Amino acid sequence: MTGRVFVIAEAGVNHDGSLDDARRMIDVAADAGADAVKFQTFQAEQLVTPRAGKAAYQARNTGEDGGQLAMLKALELAQDDHRGLAGHAAARGVRFMSTAFDLDSLAFLSALDMPAIKIPSGDLTWGAMLLAAARLDRPLIVSTGMADLDEIRAALSVIAFGLTRTETPASRADLAAAFDSPEGQERLRECVTLLHCTTEYPAPLAAVNLRAMDVMAETFGLPVGYSDHTLGTSVAIAAVARGATVIEKHFTLDRARPGPDHAASLEPAELAAMIAAIREVEIALGRAAKTPAPEELANRSIARRSLVAARPIAAGETLSLDNLTAKRPADGVSPMDVWPMLGRAATRAYETDEAIEL
Template identity: 65%
Template sequence: MSSSVFFIAEAGVNHNGSLDLARQLVDVAAEAGANAVKFQTFKAENLVTAAARKAQYQIDNTQEDGGQLAMLRRLELAHEDHEALLAHCRDRGIAFMSTGFDSESLAMLGTLNMPALKIPSGDITCGPLLLQAARLRQKLIVSTGMSTLGDIEQALAVIAFGLTHDGTPSSRAELEEAYSSAEGRQALRDHVTLLHCVTQYPAPASAVHLRAMDTMREAFGLPVGYSDHTLGLEVSIAAVARGATVIEKHFTLDRTMPGPDHAASLEPAELKELVRCIRTVEQALGSTIKGPAPEELGNRRVARRSVVAARPIAAGESLTLDKLTSKRPGEGISPMDIWFLGDRTARRDHDLDDLIAP
């Protein structure tokens, strides 16, 4: 990933289990100018038990109660679907990504040469999946919804261990040692980006707390981005202004389509506008150095002032304050020096508003 903001158009499961809809989502993401389009990869039976209930937002968005298992079965993508989507992404000039929610899916995704592997918020406490992801030695984007700093630190300890050790950890102390070691810290800096996230669909702006990005960046010394589940564009744009290196945002072909995530997703025109806004903000952030932009230099003489005669002054008169004032243009002596001219005399006659000769 480059130094510019990496924008992930999150298709997720908004394909509703249709490869044709998934291809259309790729097209929309590419036309919007996203860096990557990301799906979700899972085997429903490997992810949830038959007793696992839907989250309330899933019940609200699907307008049906019941368990996660039946819902997720309808939203699976087959292995051959991934190959087809990967090829379509290549044709459209956009990177393919997917989040792996189980060991089998993660292993398959690790072979697809994606820009990064995504760890979802719900799996930040799934030690075995974290260890497997680390062992793939690829870039990792770790989402932190529902997490405390302690949760994040423990997850990073597992990842640091996986990046620097073989085998499985024998104790928490061994994980802590890997996390605290210079080798482990460097491995994390080389591989991991953290995403601030609020796991609610949609998430109210009042729940976002973007300043937590600063806390995470300072606590862990890692790049931080934002996975946005709010409605609208504003919060993602604000996250970029606050230093997010990655933005992830759900999108859909149509918010009224059935499914758990459509209602909290952007439609195609909104996605394109968000990418445009982020690129503009990214340009505007620029350098940390405060100084005149090249475009400003020609305006100095127009906007700044010079010391001028407040009344006619004869050659040889002393240049005391009562005879001087400051007006535009800024082509003469700076008004910052007006107090220091009293011991000088006029070199020539000056009419009212004449620039005082240097």
Template identity: 65%
Template sequence: MPKRTLFIAEAGVNHNGSLSQALALVDVAADAGADVVKFQTFKATNLVTASARKADYQVSNTGEAGGQLEMLRRLELSPADHLALLQRCRERGIRFMSTAFDPQSLDFLATLDMPAIKIPSGDITHAPMALQAARLRRPLIVSTGMSTLADIEAMLGVLAFGLTCQSAPSGRRDFDAARCSPQGEAALREFVTLLHCTTQYPAPPEAVNLLAMDTMAQAFNLPVGYSDHTIGIEVSIAAVARGATVIEKHFTLDRALPGPDHAASLEPSELKQLVAAIRVVERALGSRTKAPAPAELDNRSVARRSIVAARPLSRGEVLTLDSLAFKRPGTGLPPLECWDLIGKPAARDYAEDDLILP
């Protein structure tokens, strides 16, 4: 059986800065059967400058222009909020996780019980923080939206160095050497999962390029998953069928709520439907062996055909193709053997539709 897909229900900043709303998101994710519910941890002033503009999708989804700083200030969660969310996750039987967007937030999250450290797409080039994350020696999930293979390769060099070396790096050469070393390759296989992603909210299906998952898996020999920003559930399901080991999907209490990510998020009933569909696909994937499933074996005799007499035949009559027919059930000789019978005498008298004996 294939390995269970880790499903991360991405709450992100869809709490709109409200702890009660964040707690409700934990409950929705747990009710849906998600493995993990994930938030975002940052201090706005450590993440953006006052001049950082909103992305076009953020302007469209929030209905207001302006900069990122004020928007992000409204979406911060305090350390106490995180502890409350972690406690609710424990009560509901779902793992807590959050993405750090600045070094101080990463230090704080390192003190919490999380299944992995997430490196977001926007930080694929943030080598200092990636080095900090790698040195925690926790499972690492690296999202690759907006990235080329060269971007990913460079990030993997930083992570390989951080996982295997405690000294200070002198530059790119150290990272490249670590990535290509046997120790670095082994560390990457042990700790790193890559997520294919399209950084647009929502992402149109024609921008997804899901086959790039295969390219990433072949290029880096690492587990690959998918961070889904499309509307609906179909693309996530397709990603699991292509071998995604992790699925991350945004969800919200209500798509009509104000905020940058609600429009590209699933509502509670859709989230539950997606998790259920993924579990069905996992069971359906099975193994690479092509053989009858146990449930099929009894049906072979019902669905397949046997060689039968096309008309009454007398013992000793020479069999021809016209004297034979091919009908269910498949309890006799298979049609493939008809040519071995042609030109031979009938072994006995046959009524029409009798099974022909060898």
């Protein structure tokens, strides 16, 4: 992870099971300037049962109502495929990542050079996965779609236990004690970034609630980011302006393709434009201070005013708001110093617009 916003170009399963397309997606992510390109690693039989139906968006985007198992089987990539993709990403200068959806896949991915382990929103309540991921002692990016604060706290409690203890927890009380401990809190701050997320594809704007990032940051004292499922790029860019340290965004080679996630994904040119905008916002955010920028200083005398005579003033005449005004340039007495001058006698005569002297 870096000090700047870490942008994850989420390839997910938008390769449609094609290794060639997965490689092309790495090229797109690298060309767009992403920090990482992320896939999904799973064995369908370990992820879903035969009775698991599709979500409404999956049925809508794939054009049929069958179960998840057949859909996911068609989207699997083999372990050797992942190794090849990781090598291709390294050659293109973009970090390889993948989300594990089963414990075997997590163990496999842990041997690859990834900048972080990603916990998907759907697995926020899978304690065994959280514990195993924590015990890898790697940076963790935890998505929080569909969750409330209590569920996030429960997940962080498992992670805190895994980061600080070696035994198997006996109860939720054990987990809560690890979360509440100073060591647990310190390790969470060292390892965990929370991602706000709305688990709908595409996510309607009214359901986004970017202010939830503020709530999570204040509640847990952890860095926050945003996993974006909205159409377009504006919400992801706004999340950066609101303090996101990580942005994750789905992309595709062609949004018109059938498949569960294509419809809510960016096409290559859009991905590049979003990342360019994020980098611009990053620069513009600056630092938490209100001081003049060096580039402003030369404009002070041009844009500000000084006290001048509003009309001819005779020597000895009483100075007042009727015969004093403020005009550019700021090369004399500041208009903020007018108040002590009121009621004084002019020390000399002034022509209209002539700068007043103290």
